[in-house]
Amino acid sequence: MAEFSTPTTEQQFAENFAQLKPVMNRTEALYESSRCLFCFDAPCIKACPSGIDIPQFIRQINSGNDTGAARTIYAANYFGNVCGKVCPTEVLCEGACVYNLQEVKPIEIGRLQSFATTKVIKSGEKLFGPGVANGKSVAVIGAGPAGISAACELRSLGYEVDVFEAKAQPSGLTIYGVAPYKITNEETLAEMAYLQSQFGYNVHFNSAISSRNELAKLEEKYGAIFLGIGLGKTNELGLPGENKINCTGAVEFISELRQHHHEVVVGRKVIVLGGGNTAMDAASESSRLGADHVILAYRRGKEEMGAYDFEYDLAKGVGVKGLFNVAPIEIMGNSCVSGVKFIRTATTDGKVHEIAGSEFIEPCDMVIKATGQAKQTEFLSLIPGLALDGKGRITANAHTGQTTNPQYFASGDAWNGGAEVVNATAEAKLTARGIHAYLSK
Known part of the structure; x- marks a missing residue:
């Protein structure tokens, strides 16, 4: 029910x-x-x-x-x-x-x-404004929390700032990836409009920077380039049947929900794969869209989930059920999802291992993968001399945000691997000052 x-x-x-x-x-x-x-x-x-x-x-x-x-x-x-x-x-x-x-x-x-x-x-009261123009300009790639925060701080320091955003609206995952019961589109966009009116940075929407030629033009025109690109699409699991109809990524599902609201259709029985905060959001959202049954399936125990306790409590409060110590091995169905084949697991010394012969099928008509986001390594490989760590994160100075290519600076999820909005804003403000120190030499 x-x-x-x-x-x-x-x-x-x-x-x-x-x-x-x-x-x-x-x-x-x-x-x-x-x-x-x-x-x-x-x-x-x-x-x-x-x-x-x-x-x-x-x-x-x-x-x-x-x-x-x-x-x-x-x-x-x-x-x-x-x-x-x-x-x-x-x-x-x-x-x-x-x-x-x-x-x-x-x-x-x-x-x-x-x-x-x-x-x-x-x-609309004016609280802040741009600093005295210093004749220098900075390009910001990405209009998410990191990019917009960097733009505000740089404008306050007197720089001309151009923000290049691939999508049609600003604020990144704040409008494309946060559950609608946390903040509305109208509230998010009102703050973005307020900030732009205060500081006067330029935003170029539907303007993806995706080629070496485009980056070269930015390098020639701007003194520094700020990377606030965040993360990419939901990670693939490499499971048989993963490309079936009604098997989708949580990031893509939430983005669609934020943009189209009640027009989004969910299955009658939804299985969400994952144990992080995004999984909790996707599960809760599925229930609020009218799904009869929502199951949160995680390969470890309940106490080992990465999600905050209050997020799990929120999901349980709207009828979401937990299925723990199970690992998906196949998405079942012909062209459409009909279930997930799982194998039971156990954790020994912190490592998950599968229990032979324990396979079972849990019927469903929709699967949402909340299995983390991919790093944007393909794009980052276009930047000469830019080093990444072993996890695909941008390597940058912790105090200035400067990368191994001195013209480029970074903050937010592309640097920290995925954290809260407040972390991105705090890092970006610090990095903007790092850009200021670099361009003031």
Whole structure:
């Protein structure tokens, strides 16, 4: 029995995918901000990868200075509104809140952050602007969290910035890969428009940089090039039957969902392969789209999953069932998916091994592979002298973001291998300063 009815209208979709962290009203924000203890040496600041002065902006909200609160947030994190909603605050700032030590509900830092930034975005109030022009220019490849954050910081330092984005909209996985119940398209695009109006960088959409000739033109025109390309498509598993109809990657599935909402159709019984946060999102989304049964299948035990506990709890809360210690060996069916053949596994000394003779078939009519994203090594091989590590990640200086080709700099998932939005924004800001030091010599 489905937990949700299949949405057929935009209104029904919005109801099924109701926001987990709805924006507070003024009364809620005043009450919640009044609970903050304004700790000296606050652990919440240390837990935030972008180092937002959290007690400061909460105090500003409590005193009625919402604009000042937004300025405090954006001074540290250009994706302040997005991060207030999509960050795993439960394990970062809110997870570090001292109230946890007293078994008291931690301050809702993420929602307070969204409250202040939403208000200033709607007002359009000017908080920042470009620095004095220095006559130099930088190209940014990719308009995701890393690319846009780098563009903002570089503009503040006086550089002309051109952002080249392969897709039709900015913000990368924030709009193409985050579950709709975490943030809406409208909220994401509103922040992107606000940032561009503040800093005045140029974005060229539907402008993929994919050839050596195109890179050479950028190298000739710009003093430095920032790589904010993120990761690629879902990894192939190499399983027989993987190309059958209704076997898709989680990244592709979520992207389609974010763009087409209730028009996306799921199977009646969906099996999601994987144990990370993306797998939890894909499973929860399938349930919210009206699937009768959703099974999360993982090759290790439940306690070994890479997903945050709260993400798994969220999936369970909408009816998702877990199937652990199983490894897929074949996608069954003729032209369309009819099931998955699994073999049971066991973990010994941290290593997974299959149990001979334990194969079984779990029927289903849709398979979603949440098995990680491929590195964009083919594109990166077009850049002379650019070194990658053994996992296909860009090798770059941890303090400046400069790669082994000194004209190129990098941040975000292409560098760190896949982390949170807040990590990408924090890294990109640091890297922008690295570019500034390089071009100021």
